[in-house]
Amino acid sequence: MSSTPSPVRAAAPTHYENFPVASWLCPPRLRPPIAAIYAFARTADDIADEGDATAAARLESLRAYRADLAATARGGAASTRWPEVFGPLAAAMREFALPESLLADLLSAFVQDIEKTRDRAGYADRAELLDYCRRSANPVGRLLLHLYGVTDARSLAQSDAICSALQLINFWQDLGVDLPRGRRYLPRADCDAHGLAAGDFERFAPLASTAPPSAAIALVASEVAWARALMQEGAPLVHRLPGRAGWELRFVVQGGSRILDKIEAQGCDSFSRRPAIGPGDAPLLAWRALRMRRQSAA
Template sequence: MGGGTTVPRGPEATPDPVGERLREAEAAENFPVAMRVLPARHRRRLRAVYDVVRVIDDIGDESRGDEGAGSPDSRVAALEDLRSDLHRPFPTTAVLRRLALTAPDLPLEPLDRLIDANVQDQRVAEYDTWQSLLHYCTLSADPIGRLVLAIFEVPEDPALLVDSDRVCTALQLLEHLQDVSEDRGRGRIYLPAEDRAAFGVSPTDLDAAVASPALRDLVRHETARAVELLDAGSAITGRLRGWARLAVGGYVSGGRAAADALRRVDGEVLGRAEEAAHSRKRDVLRHLPAVLLSRRTTPRSPTR
């Protein structure tokens, strides 16, 4: 699935000190809810991809672990070093060696896009328009879905990829809304400037202890837009079969749980309320049966 180059097979990885932190980070994510019941082969492949994605994000994020320390230029250099290693016949980075051993058939192009997204994070702190934010998501979010489909060896289909991209973009947008305060602390704003202006929200409003009425209105607005994308893309579950359907259904359910959390706090995503705005695993499980039982539909196209 995806571009022509594939992850090369390399020697088996030796244990590395990053592994324990990766497992701790994985435990906090929603996707293991569905992953636990998958066959071991699929779990290994998903985990190998997850570890690479997490390390890419760590390097690009100054607040996550030692890999992200330093200036934007040094982080860009580290990301490009990782990209070079990704394309070597025998990678030297532990997580890349594991990926090469566990999933040598996966395309590299989605991982290149994820690296591009993190490079862009070093140079772009906010987005002027909704469309520019969606374009960023084509780098930071959509590749995940394409890797997941490749893991389950789902045949390429243009309509399927469109739905996958919609779901992944929606998940990214909902995560940004849950992390408004955290992202602001890193110097990043993922609420488009044109929308902030329309709702009367200034950057300093994001530094407050509680969300202003205007910010809460904006969060509700952006949540509705993300849910529209999620609803449109959720038709993908009706086009998949077997374990792929379960895995992707887990992601869709995670998105629905994230939307539930944002609605539960009624747009209050700052201060102490920020933790309450995050998803609960029981909500993911609550949505999963309905998502898996949904039939193939053709919802109206969202604004994207």
């Protein structure tokens, strides 16, 4: 007796996340494509960042991953290397017409990360860092808006502001993790403005005996303020999205803002200790999400 095959679904998220991914707040119909987008991005990020592969090997894997994306977008067969990614993604692209270009932008950002880490290179200024965010974070928001059928310019710009803010928050949260690994996201122009050079940060990395100087603390405080301003710029979007999507986004905005609160609460020293959201933050996040005021959308 024949039966209808079950749809291919992406695996559930297994990595630590500050922010909800395909949570119960998402409409059930959209959970599979959201999970497929997450799996695509998370796997590419792991290729770029996890394990002990060489930069050359990582770049080669991402080239193969990009080729599989192109094949999937054409309706062809991907390779057999990542069936758990491209099976669900193919279904999502067919049903929801996900733009290949946005997914490709994510891969472009991962390639840039590998190359900059390999070369121990950083970012000249905030404009260059925001261009990275445009490809590493903003496509995720635009893909979600695409699923919800939201396409107006104002909503897209607010989504970009939120996603760039989330990416920056992740950078300032992870300074103590990234700097020892050669990942430099603090813009050189900002460092110069505070009298800091790239080599200065090695002296107060985790396990170092020297505490961060006041100039480094002031630098992080300025970056936190920048990220918060971007988040506030995009926050009115929560009132423009329909139903559950707006509530999901409220928790995303409040999750990012809570990390900024925690960085400030530890004296803007995220070189020595990484702040994170825990179960104890849930009531506060829910309260803040509930109280986000509609007049901010004006």
